[in-house]
Structures are given as structure tokens and as C-alpha cells.
Amino acid sequence: MTAPTPGGGSEAARPRLPRSIWALGFVSLLMDVSSEMIHALLPVYLVVVLGTSTMTVGIIEGIAEATAAITKVFSGALSDRLGKRKLLAATGYGMAALTKPIFPLAETVGWLIGARFIDRIGKGIRGAPRDALVADLAPADMRGAAFGLRQALDTVGAFAGPLLAIALMWWTADNFHFVFWVAVIPAVGAFLLILFAVQEPARPPGLAKPRVPLSLAELRRLPAAYWWVVAVAGVFTLARFSEAFLVLRAQQAGLALVLVPGVLVLMNVVYALSAYPAGVLADRMDRGKLLALGLGCLIAADLTLAAFDGLAGIALGIALWGLHMGLTQGLLSTLVADTAPAALRGTAFGMFNLACGVAMLGASVLAGALWDWFGPGATFLAGAILAAAALVGLLRLLGRFGIASGQSK
Secondary structure: OOOOOOOOOOOOOOOOOOHHHHHHHHHHHHHHHHHHHHHOOHHHHHHHHOOOOHHHHHHHHHHHHHHHHHHHHHHHHHHHHHOOOHHHHHHHHHHHHHHOOHHHHOOOHHHHHHHHHHHHHHHHHHHHHHHHHHHHHOOHHHHHHHHHHHHHHHHHHHHHHHHHHHHHHHHOOOOHHHHHHHOHHHHHHHHHHHHHHOOOOOOOOOOOOOOOOOOHHHHOOOOHHHHHHHHHHHHHHHHOOOOHHHHHHHHHOOOOHHHOOHHHHHHHHHHHHHHHHHHHHHOOOOHHHHHHHHHHHHHHHHHHHHHOOOHHHHHHHHHHHHHHHHHHHHHHHHHHHHHOOHHHHHHHHHHHHHHHHHHHHHHHHHHHHHHHHHOHHHHHHHHHHHHHHHHHHHHHHHHHHOOOOOOOO
């Protein structure tokens, strides 16, 4: 089977990704429209309207992401035990849809923390089973493209949401609650789409279900190469704390309140445009070079955001941040799928997301503390140092296991 080509060629020469992978991508798109409409405004809403500190924003964001990551471990393992992925993924999307009305109804920080917490539980329930489902659906030689496509569509939603938030904030004269109510609609659409448009593939004959996926005996079946991928991703996540700090950096630099969601628009436009091409390239060339390039972009983004106070410099840093996301996020998922046994893919994605979520908690709290104590420059300089450490770990990973050659397993 020949590799997919973005343009030209006969139908026979261009293998197609299964329709359910496209459907999962559009499910992610709709849910991200909903989530990012809220999250693009939430940091400013907490600081400006409710008067919370920047460190509090970091703690809220860190706890939210860590909650999602911990939940992913158990939902991923359960999907391996049941041999079913779609049920758990749909449950997670349904929970997220049900919790979206809490955001416009909340009147205190406590309610918002509760809403964010429950929303992230839904994300945790769906995350690992959905990623394992993508790996199950994708042909082995198109995994990079499959994860890149899902990530690209997800990210289209991530910039469409803030764009819609900007328009609605302008139209309603900064009515946060109205924007939060509109965000409920695409969340419900995502839930309905996964229910009716995604078909789970038949389980391969002879593929045994693990009895206790999180047992020590089963975890030992995950190879050393997989654990190195997890370790590198964990250090990498320490360097890429919550994007809420990009929003706060732009606001501090003088960006008007109505344009604040544009921070995530810019980041996610670059992210979306780069994610699918990076996935296609990952099926054709040395994946390590792409991942190293992504880490280099993160280092450059952090240094730019630390060094420049003008909006032009901030915009460049945000664009570089989006490019590093496009080059790395789908690729890391591809490496997890490549190194994990098929019967334990849900567990593997769950453990991977746990490591990243715990790292995100630490990174967001540290970023908020450094910001409050020393200013934004210290926050982004620390990120650059940690990204460099992840790059060193990546080079060791490649030298020891040679798993990033672009040959799917």
C-alpha cells in the first residue's frame, strides 16, 4: 500500500483513512469548539471578574488536567478489559455535554472549579479509549496520518471556539454568560455524532483480553521503549504548562479584553495547519527528527515569550507554541500506538496520559508561582530549560531503541 499523498494521484494509489476516524475527528472538533469558547475566556473571567490570583488559575488548570489524566488510566484499562472502546468514549463526551451549563450558572469560584473538575472527568473517561480506538481503526502504515488528522480537526475546533467567543463578546458587549450558554450547543452535537457516526471495528480473532490490565504482570508486558516514550513526554509536558498562561501573557502585554480569545485562535490555527502534514511525514521519515524539531520550537517559543513585551513578539511566541504542538502531539500518540501491544493499547494510552497529566499539574502550579513571585519572564525561561531537558531525553531514546524511524509496527 502506498503512502497517502495530499494532492493528485488515482484513487487506487491513495489509501483512505476509515470514515470512523474522520467522524472521531469531527466529534473532537465540535467538543473543542464548545470547550475553547469557555476556556479562552475563563482565565480572564477568574482574574478580572472574580478577582482570583494568577496562582489560583494555575492550580485550577493543573488540578483539572491532572483529574482528566488520572481518569484516563482507569477508562483505558477498562476498555482493554471489555474489548470495547466506543461505549466509554461516548460516555465521556456525554458527561462533558451535560456539565457545560454549569459554567454560565456558576456565581462563585467554587462552582467554576466544580464545573471544570467534572468536565475534565468526562475528558478523562473518553481520552484513552478514543485514542486506542483510532489506533484500532487505522492501518498500521497510516497511524501517523490518522492521529495527525484527528489532532488537526480537534485543533480546528480549538481555534473556531475562540473566534466564535470573540464575535459573541463583541456582539453582546462582553457578556460572558451568554457565550458560555452558546457553548452548550456544539457539545451536544459532539455527543450525538459519536453515538451515530462512529463504528467500532471487530476485535481481531485470538486477541486475548487482559484480565486485570493495571496489574503488575500486565504492565510488565509494556516494553521499555514504551516507558521511554512516556518519560520523554512527561518531561516535555513539564515544559508546556497550560495555555492559560499564553492568554494572561497577551493580556498583560496590553491586548484588549474582547480580543483575548484571539490568543488561542492564533495558536490553534498554526497547530491545525501543521498537525496533519506532520502526521503524514511521520509515516514517511525519521520521527525523531520531527519530535526534536517540535521541542526546538517550544524552546524558541518560551524564549520569545520571556524576552519580548510587545504584542508582535508575543504573537510570534504564540505561533511558535502552536507549531510545536502540531509537530509533537499526534506524533507522541503514534509512538505510544507503535510501542504498546494491541491488547493493552487503552492501558498504554491511560498511563501515558497519567504521566502527562501529573506533569501538567506540576507545571501549571510552578508556572503560576513563578509568575506571581518573579514575573512572566521566569515562567517561560523555566519552560525553555525543561524543554531542553526533554530534548536530551529524546536523543537518548532514539539512540537506545531506534523506535522513531517512521516504520510503523
